[in-house]
Amino acid sequence: MxxxxxxxxxxxxxxxxxxxxxxxxxxxxDVEGSNERFGLSPKAMMLSSLAGCSGLDVVSILDKMKIDGYDFKMDVEGELTDEHPKYYHTVTLDYHFTGKDLNEKKIKKAVDLSIEKYCGVMEMFRRFAKINTNIHFHNS
Incomplete structure (x- = not known):
């Protein structure tokens, strides 16, 4: 494909x-002398692609597990090399789940399946960066 x-x-x-x-x-x-932006930066879009790929996996898996009643967001931070060509050498992906009576065991399983098996963008990132992942549960 x-x-x-x-x-x-x-x-x-x-x-x-x-x-x-x-x-x-x-x-x-960024353009020197201007603070007007029209779009997304290519490197930041890579981080968005990582979050989108994994997030789609997680939501799909949780749907199949019949898990609902949660809010979900991801924070992704990439550290660039100092020398050109600058690329992400370390990426940290924080998964945040908020809700009442969160099924932490099933949510963790869904995230782990994305990280370890399904997210192709994550696998691409592994070819050039160290990936750190964390799951945060916020019971409301």
Missing amino acids: SNKITTVWKGGMKFESDNPSGKTVMMDT
Whole structure:
């Protein structure tokens, strides 16, 4: 299976990239002398892709386990190398679950399945970065 995208320069430091779903995303970076941004930075989007991939796994697995009544968010922090080309050498992914009477055992199982088996983006990150993961339960 392969994916193909097309990325088009939109002037300045802006690029628009499509997706096999037909949706698009705007990318740019900081421009000296300007604080206006039009899109997401490519490196930060990598972290978003990691969270999205794992999050989709977790929600799908929990749905199959008939687990509901929770709120879920992820914080991802990537540490870049000092030298060019700068890449993430360490990434920390914190899974936060909030709710009453959270089924911590099943939630942990769902997260572990994503981390260890299903999340392809996580596997890609493992090729160049140390991955740290933490699960936080916030009972409301």
